[in-house]
Amino acid sequence: GAGVSQSPRYKVAKRGQDVALRCDPISGHVSLFWYQQALGQGPEFLTYFQNEAQLDKSGLPSDRFFAERPEGSVSTLKIQRTQQEDSAVYLCASSLEGGRLVGVAQETQYFGPGTRLLVL
Amino acid sequence: RKEVEQDPGPFNVPEGATVAFNCTYSNSASQSFFWYRQDCRKEPKLLMSVYSSGNEDGRFTAQLNRASQYISLLIRDSKLSDSATYLCVVNEMGNTPLVFGKGTRLSVIA
Numbered sequence: 001g002a003g004v005s006q007s008p009r010y011k012v013a014k015r016g017q018d019v020a021l022r023c024d025p026i027s028g029h030v031s032l033f034w035y036q037q038a039l040g041q042g043p044e045f046l047t048y049f050q051n052e053a054q055l056d057k058s059g060l061p062s063d064r065f066f067a068e069r070p071e072g073s074v075s076t077l078k079i080q081r082t083q084q085e086d087s088a089v090y091l092c093a094s095s096l097e098g099g100r101l102v103g104v105a106q107e108t109q110y111f112g113p114g115t116r117l118l119v120l
Numbered sequence: 121r122k123e124v125e126q127d128p129g130p131f132n133v134p135e136g137a138t139v140a141f142n143c144t145y146s147n148s149a150s151q152s153f154f155w156y157r158q159d160c161r162k163e164p165k166l167l168m169s170v171y172s173s174g175n176e177d178g179r180f181t182a183q184l185n186r187a188s189q190y191i192s193l194l195i196r197d198s199k200l201s202d203s204a205t206y207l208c209v210v211n212e213m214g215n216t217p218l219v220f221g222k223g224t225r226l227s228v229i230a
Binding site: 033035040041042043044045048056059091093108109111112113114116 | 124218
């Protein structure tokens with residue numbers, strides 16, 4: 001079946017430009033995560049949705065970053081007034097279930113191919 | 121200090137070699153542990169979960185020591201196709217964000 005898809009795959013932006021990155025999770029997946037991966041680093045958490053509710057946005061680096069998932073499926077990560085330090089791969093992941101029950105095994109997160117953002 | 125620390129890479133090994141990766145984590149509340157594999161310019165993919173009793177999947181063996189907060193991955197009989205970055209990953213409890221290490225790059229050479 002179809003996996004997680006992201007678009008665009010590559011984005012070049014001029015410093016100060018706004019960008020919008022799209023994530024289509026696996027159909028029926030409740031949870032959606034955004035991660036940022038800088039060159040030579042592991043992915044770092046940005047924000048998490050359970051259906052349309054944004055339950056955790058503690059990883060967003062500044063108020064220039066905004067994410068939404070209005071209908072509980074497709075999500076958009078928006079970066080306003082991009083800066084050079086925003087250059088990274090932005091990864092989206094989805095998992096089937098929601099909830100944060102202690103003792104429940106971690107639901108596998110399936111990653112999309114990422115959007116590679118370069119800010120000049 | 122990062123929550124998840126891994127061996128610095130890269131590891132360059134000949135085909136057929138055995139290679140071991142180590143990882144330590146700082147959050148004692150961590151409950152789930154994984155190794156992910158990431159090929160160049162691709163997304164991370166789950167290689168295997170890591171259980172306290174240790175687990176094996178073909179040529180791959182993962183170990184967890186909760187007391188020392190230490191995770192390992194052993195790859196036996198390395199293949200050229202094993203060349204990738206291996207990411208050590210932990211998380212606190214069900215369906216929470218994953219915390220990744222920086223990754224260790226492995227190059228298997230013919």
